[in-house]
Amino acid sequence: MALIVVAEDDAGTMRLIEAALHLQGHEVLTANNGQSAWMTIRQYRPDLVVSDINMPGVNGFDLLKAVREHAALQQTPFILLTSLQERRNMRQGMTLGADDYLTKPVHPRELVDAVAAQLNRKAMRTAALELQVKEAVNEALDEQAWTLQEQYELRLAHELSEQWPGEAQGDREDFHPQATVLFADIRNDREWARALDPQQLAMMLKRYYEGGGDTVHLFGATSAHFVGDGLLAVFTDRTSKTSAHQGLRAVKAAFGLRKSAAAMQGWVQQQFPDLALPRFEAGIAIHSGPVAMMRLDGLLGGAAQVLPVGETVVNALAMQRAAVGPHPVTLSIPVLRAVTGAVQPVSRHFVTLPQCPEPLEVCAVDPLPAT
Template identity: 35%
Template structure:
């Protein structure tokens, strides 16, 4: 007889002394702790007291049948979830159906072998455990979603504050003509380090790797006609204006091909999005450095969301619907999904030659 790996507290309700003894002996031998009751009312009272992990109950008992026991049990909020196995000498289908519709989890016909009883009990216990694990998993998913939403909310607040700080801390030496605004640019955000960044042995090694990746990726991005390539944490954020580059290749296609070509230079995920973006001309008087800084906004947030989704989904390139629309027939597409921000993401794949 197979031994159960974990002892369970069981309640056995059986009016026949001999059959109760045999069933209790088999279940105890299988490693379970067995409490016994000789009729329905005393069995229900004992169930409310000990709260067993499963109940095995005879159907035909004087005063209160097994059907009535399981029906009343299911109405008790505290123990109504307890797995329930019915035992009966009746094998008629109508009786079996009656037992299952009363709320029983399994039905065993007498005479049965001790092994069959133990297997039936193990099955309802395992089934209930699987249900509990599925419930806990779903609850965990809800908590993770809530934390992710909070992270996105804090991220948006940070971007808004950063925009204010850019205006407050930097003096723009160039006049208004030095600022740039693109109504319909394509943004490409590339993860330079990829998933192996945590394996870098030292801070110096990581810094050298970032420096090397920045230079290689910049060369590739400018080769494909990027108008601006800006550091963005460990990423590079590129702006492809719709009116630059070759006249025969759209900004979307140039950005998509750049993402595919980055390869070894930027082995991580890439995000692609089309939308309005602004850059401000800034001047650091202390170091006499002139350049541009990108202004955080919805488009920058969207391309970051695409990059994040590509990283979590294991995609190479994730494009928003706005960017993917301009690439129909020019690149292959894979999976589609919804990002944490609720935007539609499309996996981009290079067209196979031929």
Template identity: 35%
Template sequence: MTAVLLVEDDDAIRNNVARILRLEGYDVSVATNGIEGLERARAVRPDVVISDINMPGMDGFALVEALRAEATFATTVVMLLTALDDRASMRRGMGAGADDYLAKPFTRVELLDALDALLRKRGRIELSIESAVQSREEQLRRAFAESIAGHRPAQRSGLEAPAGAITDQVLPATVLFSDIRNFTSLAEKLDSSEVAELLIRYFEHTSEPVLRHGGMHLKFIGDGLMAVFAETPGGPPTTPARRAVSAALAVALATHEFRRWLDERFAGRGLPPFAIGIGLHAGEVTICRLGSTAVKETTPIGDTVNTAARLQAASKELGWTVVASSAVLMQAGEGVQTGAMTSLEVRGRHGWVDVAEIVGLQTSVADHDHGMAALAGRAEEIHEAVQINSAITARAVKGALRTRLSTLKNHQFRPGDAPLRLKGFRLTRKIAAGGMTEVYLAVQEDDGMPVVLKVLEAEGRSASANLSRFIQEYTLVSRITDPHVVRIYDQGFTDDHAYIAMEYFERGDLRSELKAGMDRARVLQVVRQIARGLDVIHSHGVIHRDLKPENVMLRPDGSVAIADFGVAKSMLQEDNLALTQTRHGEVVGTPYYLSPEQASGGEIGPSSDLYSLGVMMYEMLTGQRPFSAETLELLLARHLTAPVPALPPQHAGLQAVLEKMMAKQPEQRYPTAKALLEALDAVESVQG
């Protein structure tokens, strides 16, 4: 039901109009003057406001101006009623932000026709806004898709004039463009709501210093923020360029403070370092307007804007945070502290632009006094813009990744076809497929190193658990750098897709070597390396829970690395809450290598992995598993109660070590992997 607020001081007119509208099915609220009408509008958030002009206290003109000053009522339709049917009054009303003007006296038909026309106009505006939002989201999706595919977008999405826009003004100004570096890599490791939360918090941190320094026409473009600094009548005495330089440094400082929140909010999630780049350029800027005078969106465009965006993009290559053109330096005045300098090629009429790294600003009293009024009345408007942009960006970046991962499944690797790329990796062929996971061989483009890409498409009832376990593999292992733990290079996920880029083992897993037979020296070499890997992962609070020959990989030099952390468990409380998918009493792991506590669904710890390593050591020394059975229940029972089998006579010296590794009670085993290594050293010293 359409909500209408009627503001009229004449009782007879107010009651008559309210009765007509209610009979037509409108939800009508009333107020007797402008002050009461403004309060009522804030309370009921009407779709339409119909207001008389001549009222005591706040008249209709003042009411319209007050409504238009609040972002909440930017698209609220306003119709003014008056007996003064003259051009001057109409111009004043329209200038204040009214959408229509109805002269008294009017008939029922005239009132309803005028209201119907206004609502159709409002529908067209909403449709135009929705279409613009969809177009912008699609532009962002394409830009992120190009980034995910390893390409640099030819044009920064959102810097073009929207369809139907008209030039509002052309002015000399300095443009600030800031952006989050490697945003797609960061966004891939969070879900959509977390991406939006991150952007909202980041933009709220960085918008404040921009506004405080007099930044205008703020525009949020994906993970980027753009602002224009220009001369304004009665504005700050300092030059726009100087204010832009100061704002850029303040944004860099706000970002540093934002990192603290980020580290706390997403602790242990393996996020890449958070960094931004800022570009500054001065020149002529065109301000385009989209919409009516009352409801308009302004967009800065032109070569100056594009150059600022290009300088921001170059900040990563240069290793600078703030990149400013020589035009900015010339206009910023004394005290700007610079670092390195170079020239950059920029598309458009600028050609080559001399740029410098901005590292500081020696401020004066005038610098500290400017621009403080710029924040007045903007907080709610900026907050709403940030929320809308953040939601759009989160959907766009996740949608781009989902589309990219979906195309991999049916891709045919034909000779001569253009290579398929994903985040700096060039896929060469599919090497395995099973269930929901596709496995590809790829090459890391910057150094030619072969890697494995595991891509999961999670569907059905178990999709959430499978996806969580897949993501967990990266989250846990990304903290660990050790030669005896698989290296994981990158990871990303959407609501139903995920990928992991990990170390490639051309020789495969330990099972192939075990089948061929292993001598004592090689067995002890492998056990030591696995124990060293376990010592490291346990020190990071991680329990593997599924140690077996298939999860121990062989490198070309014969060294081994522990892999497949899909059912691993973190002993850290925050990770248990977020990542562990199993509950107390559930059996997790491969039955032949399960510890007794895993077999019974009991509490596990680091010694659980040592038990599994004991089973593997027995199998490597003898060529057969210590326990086997015809049913799963009987196999689990033997883990719980059967004694450890005796090793062959030639390995009898290791029997005591094996029995301690495979003790039924966790507290009777070696307390740590390091203690196991010390025990092996002791055995070797006695026998050697």
């Protein structure tokens, strides 16, 4: 497994971290101050560093800065540990190049997930370099393609010719212990409802959400449904026990929806040139967890419907409606860690969800910059 250096001056926290990582098969080297940790890192060149921020002498920020400025060590994944009172300083840590951070007291499961995500990101980077050497770049770029038009050229004619969701899927009543839920709706929906009459509003929603349905289908959604003025899509992967692959497909779909929203702005201006309208923007939230598919019979003259239900679905809707800031795509932290290395985190914050005793931490993300 991996060689990990842990810098922590609290003996109890150190024992907990060391035990959790040993259980995963990792080799752990410990240091109770930043100076000792820096000497260990330079000598052993670990696969990952976990460091507390508040240490005497060389603190966690100093250690991170030293690692990032060292030519041979600058790509080493680095996770910071912080108390709730120090969270305001995390912008400094992310600016210096921290890959993730955990709030103390540290929970072993969250630590293990964060470490696994960073090691997976490192492995993905190494594999990508090997693929380039073997001249298999085209296949890797195809898997990572974010441009919706490129995907259309390769798959649209085939995919949209098939019935979807299909009779076999439509008749299923199923439970997914791990699914990824995407919810997208139009921002400033009340302003749009006041500015347009019902017929104009229906025309606008029809244009955007018909394209949105094609987009989530294109990236492999298991099902899609309209909830009010929003689009709810569920991504599952029966062939894998992890959420990484379905999470990547959901995030690709989110960026496709964001691109469609940008195109809609031009259409709106052409269609309603004389109206003072808000800017057309879509907000998108992605969350993961268990989802049940509920089959309802006898609705609308006997037509059956299959709907996703459960706390994961409710929280995805609430995440989007509580979203703040200008960035349109928001991920819960489990989804973020599942797609580490494939998106660019912008800001992390908490949202309060209905009937949840604790707020949920989320992260606004952007696509990776083009290279």
